[in-house]
Amino acid sequence: MPQIELSKIRKTFKIYERPEGKWALLRGAFSRTARTVTALDGVSFAIGEGELVGYIGPNGAGKSTTVKVMSGILTPDGGACVINGRTPWKERTAHVAEIGVVFGQRSQLWWDVPVSDSFLLLRDVYNVPRETFKRRHDELTETLGLGGLLKTPARQLSLGQRMRCELAAALLHSPRILFLDEPTIGLDAVSKLALRSFLKEENRRSGVTMLLTTHDMDDVEALCDRVMVIGHGKLLYDGGMPALKARYAAREGEDIDEVIARMYEEMAL
Amino acid sequence: MRKAYLSIFRIRAAESFQYRIAALSGSLTSFLWAVIEIAAFTVFFKYARGPGGGLTLEQTVSHIWVRELLLFLQPYNIDGDLLGKLTSGDVGVELCRPLDLYWHWFARTSAGKLVVFVMRCLVCFLVAFLLPGGFAARPPASPAGFLLFVPAVLCAFLLCSSFLMLMTAVRTNITWGDGPMYLLGLAGGLLSGGYLPLQLWPGFMQPFLLLQPFAGICDIPARLYIGSMEPSEAWLGIAVQLFWSVVFIAVGRFIMARRVKTLVVQGG
Known part of the structure; x- marks a missing residue:
């Protein structure tokens, strides 16, 4: 089916x-x-x-x-x-x-807080266990190259940087x-x-x-x-x-x- | 699951605490407004003929300062972010979360109020104690009154949040525009005692004014603080607050649930 x-x-x-x-x-x-x-x-x-x-x-x-x-x-x-x-x-x-959804013209990140805060919120929203979340988080941070962006508020990201963060946000809960x-x-x-x-x-x-x-x-x-x-x-x-x-x-x-x-x-x- | 709503509350509060200057300038507005009002009331009380209202001048002044303290609870407007999401269609993103939209937004709405409380209202209220003579804020009428004032404020917080969520649920029908919301907000502001202490309204209206939904937002806690409601009667005030909170939550959830089914997510 x-x-x-x-x-x-x-x-x-x-x-x-x-x-x-x-x-x-x-x-x-x-x-x-x-x-x-x-x-x-x-x-x-x-x-x-x-x-x-x-x-x-x-x-x-x-x-x-x-x-x-x-x-x-x-x-x-x-x-x-x-x-x-x-x-x-x-x-x-x-x-x-x-499911995960990425709308290219909308943002699911909180505009005024660091990206990592939005990610942590998603952990609680989707009820992801801590270890699972950490593994997935590290993996996505590495493959999408988010290392330097996590502490930046979403409003200060360029479009390309933001889209990478949006993708990670949509995939954090696997x-x-x-x-x-x-x-x-x-x-x-x-x-x-x-x-x-x-x-x-x-x-x-x-x-x-x-x-x-x-x-x-x-x-x-x-x-x-x-x-x-x-x-x-x-x-x-x-x-x-x-x-x-x-x-x-x-x-x-x-x-x-x-x-x-x-x-x-x-x-x- | 409850953890998710707590996290939303936390992130929203953290976000809004960035707007310190805006809140502090609001504090100054509150302060000046209250001083002007006190001057006007002093004149009224001094030259009024015939029997006075239900409050003394001292109680009225105290009421004004307590109202400034509780100003953050005045239901003038729904959360600006949420309004933006409804009109732009970003509400679609919110609906992609495995959460009940009502409680999700309830957490957001109530958290958004906290910064106004700390930065605007608390600052203004504390400074008011430093004013000279007839303008100064006064300590609570009795220790027992103050002990009941605290839970009454918490209930007012619940009542205000649930009323704002009712307004939000109504606003979810975006083609109605802001009109119905303003009407609700105006009625709420007037009947909460935010413009004129409810005990200064005509005597025959008093039973109605105490039992109607909005007294709990400002007037009931204020009465306990200034001592115009005996601590032994506090149970009635708090029961009125809780009763209307439950009603607002039930109606708000009902409207929201129906709206979500027919909601049109705007934009491509």
Whole structure:
């Protein structure tokens, strides 16, 4: 049985609109019209333990919404999702104890206190035994090169440094699954490469399942054997990277971004 | 599991203790405000005709200083960090923790109050003892009153935190904006005796004023300190405080649990 299984997940959002025309501002204060936007339109897939999957699609395709549903922080309108034998939004606390999440655009570190304080807090939050925590902490500090950063408040870290700390924070409790929502956004080339090799190594060594959303196709090429493409709330492709390239590349050795752009065009995204 | 909430309390307190200057300047504001108020009350008491209210001038002055001491409990606003998380969608990160969101934020909210207490309120209160004559803060009316004042302050801390969490739970519906929160905060401030000691309000309102939820935030502890509530009646005051704390916690948890199910985590 796969570790993560989604079937026909649907999620719509309401967007309130102001009326147009004369006195629109005033009328808008009393009446408004709601428009429904479909973020996920029956998404189904399954991911096995230890897989490293890339999840791509244009902006607004529904990537982050899927990650939120799988993290248990958003309740879908319909469909089923079972992860580690649980429905995330129904058994949220038990579910999130076994996963780690990195949101590239948000921070889980306490802004004004040293990074190590945030780490110690996570030990208590996830109830990790002291020795286990120390071993894991030392290991992550070493592989991510955090030695000099632990005493620095999070607000004074550069983006690259912070992202390394975020990764450590997400992995301190040894989760079985790691969701990464655009982890390489805004990072320089060196930080990006370091992050990739760390993720690859972590996946190989501890067998943690990873799902990675990104707009950086080099991330996907370097890391993932399997890639899923989402657009307009529907899953459009699920398979290997070479097969995807073969299908959409116009010529041999074409730049991966051009291939993806052509694919989005052909899929009318 | 309880350890996690204690750790959250600790880290939040450590974080907020960095803002010392802000708290100390707040202390000066409190101080000046209280002095002006005492001057006004002195005039009122001196020239008022007819029977006085339920307090003497000395008790009123003491009440004002105790109110400055307990100012950190005034439910003006919910925790600024939490408000930021709700509007920006960072609440998603909070929900990724294997914790009950209500108690998680309860610990944060209450810890955020401590620094205001030590840096702003305690400093202002202690300095007030050095003032001359009619302006000075006075020691508690009786030793027994003071012994009951301490637990009453702790209960006020619980009451205030649980009321703020009710406000936070309401604010979780972010499309409502700040309006409902301000209404709740204003009602709380007024009825806590933070603007005018409740015993100076009209006599026929007194039973209501004592039993309503907000008296416990400021007025009940203050009454024990200034001696306008007999130590033998303290049980009633503390029972009122605990009763409303339990009510606020129950309602806050109920609203929060419902909101979390329909919560929309904003942003991509």
